[in-house]
Amino acid sequence: KSSTMLRQVDACIRNGIKKKIHEKTLPAPMISRCDYSVWGILKKCIGMELSKITMPIVFNEPLSFLQRMSEYMEHTHLIHKACTLSDSIDRMQLVAAFAVSSVASQWDRTGKPFNPLLGETYELTREDEGYRLISEQVSHHPPISAFHAQSLKQEFEFHGSIYPKLKFWGKSVEAEPKGTMTLELLKHKEAFTWTNPLCCVHNIIMGKLWIEQYGTVEIVNHNTGDKCVLNFKPCGMFVKELHKVEGYIQDKSKKKRRVLYGKWTECMYSVAPKVYEANKKKAGKGDAKKNKPTEVMPGVQETVSVITGSALLWRITPRPPHSEEMYNFTSFTMTLNELEPGMERLLAPTDCRLRPDVRAMEIGDLDTASVEKDRLEEKQRAARKEFSTDEEEWSTRWFRLGTNPHTGAQDWLYTGGYFDRNYTDCPNIY
Numbered sequence: 001k002s003s004t005m006l007r008q009v010d011a012c013i014r015n016g017i018k019k020k021i022h023e024k025t026l027p028a029p030m031i032s033r034c035d036y037s038v039w040g041i042l043k044k045c046i047g048m049e050l051s052k053i054t055m056p057i058v059f060n061e062p063l064s065f066l067q068r069m070s071e072y073m074e075h076t077h078l079i080h081k082a083c084t085l086s087d088s089i090d091r092m093q094l095v096a097a098f099a100v101s102s103v104a105s106q107w108d109r110t111g112k113p114f115n116p117l118l119g120e121t122y123e124l125t126r127e128d129e130g131y132r133l134i135s136e137q138v139s140h141h142p143p144i145s146a147f148h149a150q151s152l153k154q155e156f157e158f159h160g161s162i163y164p165k166l167k168f169w170g171k172s173v174e175a176e177p178k179g180t181m182t183l184e185l186l187k188h189k190e191a192f193t194w195t196n197p198l199c200c201v202h203n204i205i206m207g208k209l210w211i212e213q214y215g216t217v218e219i220v221n222h223n224t225g226d227k228c229v230l231n232f233k234p235c236g237m238f239v240k241e242l243h244k245v246e247g248y249i250q251d252k253s254k255k256k257r258r259v260l261y262g263k264w265t266e267c268m269y270s271v272a273p274k275v276y277e278a279n280k281k282k283a284g285k286g287d288a289k290k291n292k293p294t295e296v297m298p299g300v301q302e303t304v305s306v307i308t309g310s311a312l313l314w315r316i317t318p319r320p321p322h323s324e325e326m327y328n329f330t331s332f333t334m335t336l337n338e339l340e341p342g343m344e345r346l347l348a349p350t351d352c353r354l355r356p357d358v359r360a361m362e363i364g365d366l367d368t369a370s371v372e373k374d375r376l377e378e379k380q381r382a383a384r385k386e387f388s389t390d391e392e393e394w395s396t397r398w399f400r401l402g403t404n405p406h407t408g409a410q411d412w413l414y415t416g417g418y419f420d421r422n423y424t425d426c427p428n429i430y
Contacts, residue, residue: 026062026334028364029325030111033058057370061111061327062362064352066122066135067336068113069147069162072181074332075101076129078314083155083185088224089257092249095183095192096219096228096260097268097314100245102181103196103213104316107243107265108328110201110209114358114373116145117380118394119427121350123418124336127152134418136350138396140384144179146399148414157184161399161412168204175199180407191406194219197232212242213264222406225252232264248273260313262304269310279307337362348423350397354430376430383427397426 075098082094116137125132135147138161146161162179177196184191197215214234220227230247243263248256259276262268271279319330326334339353352358357372387394398418404411 025320025322026326026329027362030061030327031058031361031364031366057357057361057373058366059112060114060361061109061329062358063113063333063336064116064120064122064355064358065113065164066116066120066137066145066147066352069135069145070122070124070133070336071105071330071333072102072147072158073124073126073129073131073133073149074105074317074330075314076126076131079151079156079158079183079185080130083187088188088190088221088226089249089251091185091188091190092192092219092221092226092228093258093260093270093313095221096230096247096249098183099181099194099196099217099219100230100262100264100268101314101316103199104264105330105333106199106211106213108211108324110211111327114352114355115143116352117355117376117429118384119350119397119429120352120355121348121398121418121426122352123347130155132419134398134414136396136398138399138401138412140380144412146412146414148399151186154186156186158182159414171202171204173201173204175201180404180409180411182404182406182411188223190221190223192219192221193404193407217247226250226257228260230260261307262313265316266304267315268313269304269306270313271307271310275307275309346421348418348426350423350426350429356430380429383429 078094078098078101082091082098085091085094118137118140120137122135123133130152131149132152133147133149135145138144138146142163144161144163146159148157148159150157158181160179160181162177165176165178167174167176176198180193180195182191182193194217197213197217199211199213202210202212212235213232215232217230217232218227219230226249228247228249230245233241233244233246235242243265244261245264245268246259246261248260249258250256256273258270259273260268260270261276317330317332319328320326320334323329337353337358344354347353355372355376357369357376360366360369360372384394396412398415399412400415401410402413403409404413
């Protein structure tokens with residue numbers, strides 16, 4: 001019987017989460033938010049930490065934050081390519097492009113993911129892309145999500161823990177994704193670390209919601225001393241800077257080796273510093289066009305002006321034509337909640353594909369989704385109260401709090417064992 005079950009599980013792996021599934025739509029279109037006002041809920045919360053504020057479920061999207069975090073992996077081909085290169089600066093270019101691409105799916109994503117329950121997990125295995133990922137909600141207060149992705153051919157490991165801090169500032173909501181990303185290229189014995197930029201949702205009071213990323217992202221190669229500094233430019237009063245990313249790569253002697261430029265919503269290019277500076281001087285001598293101030297995101301995106309001699313590092317994958325009706329999901333995102341027949345036997349019982357509130361919202365049943373969300377949150381509160389009464393501490397299943405060997409800072413590290421498929425100690429959270 002056990003061998004038969006293993007064969008069934010193997011078949012499930014091939015036909016389920018390991019085989020690339022081209023899901024081009026969701027079971028139901030996005031639920032309308034026209035009858036709801038974000039401002040009506042948030043106007044009393046200016047300057048407060050939003051993780052403690054209960055928002056109506058209509059503002060959610062049918063994904064857990066753990067699934068949204070896995071969207072970092074959409075452009076994994078950049079890591080694979082970096083692994084094949086012999087020059088450390090060339091590898092840094094692609095790591096920088098990957099860091100930019102990992103936030104690209106947030107473009108126009110104004111829905112809020114479901115807050116993961118303590119102990120919730122998400123598994124993503126992509127045999128076609130050559131990796132597998134496991135994530136776990138390791139803390140509830142503060143909310144911390146940890147993830148670990150590894151190459152199926154032992155080429156790389158990519159891991160981190162995110163503590164998203166959300167604040168409301170009157171006309172906008174700002175998200176600070178506190179936590180460090182670590183990418184290890186195993187063949188080259190290199191480790192890169194960086195922190196994601198700030199994200200801001202504008203026009204909360206009125207008008208079309210739009211998103212910008214801004215702040216300085218510093219990527220460090222801890223083995224060579226190479227560094228990449230990327231500036232995600234804020235829009236400010238002028239549309240010209242919207243979505244722009246500019247930066248440079250320097251070696252350990254602080255000599256600039258490459259200039260990077262582009263937009264996190266479109267593409268990234270690399271060019272020699274001398275060529276970039278010459279182009280900048282040439283542009284400065286021309287007739288500069290006046291930029292018109294803007295208060296909303298323009299309907300048509302400005303394209304990147306390519307400097308002669310530049311190399312394309314990354315271009316965003318086009319979204320499906322019906323994406324706007326599907327929470328502005330990418331094609332990759334639409335596959336994240338797929339649950340093929342038989343997959344329940346393979347997944348941990350804590351996997352967020354099994355969450356009833358997310359499932360109900362995905363099919364457009366808002367009432368059931370709301371009831372289930374309340375039930376799960378109450379169950380979580382009761383479990384926490386029971387732990388407090390028994391004077392026991394919650395124990396994470398797949399991650400432990402330790403020290404990041406490259407930064408020396410505290411980090412949640414994967415302890416291994418998830419893919420052995422032994423889930424007997426998993427908590428009953430649903």
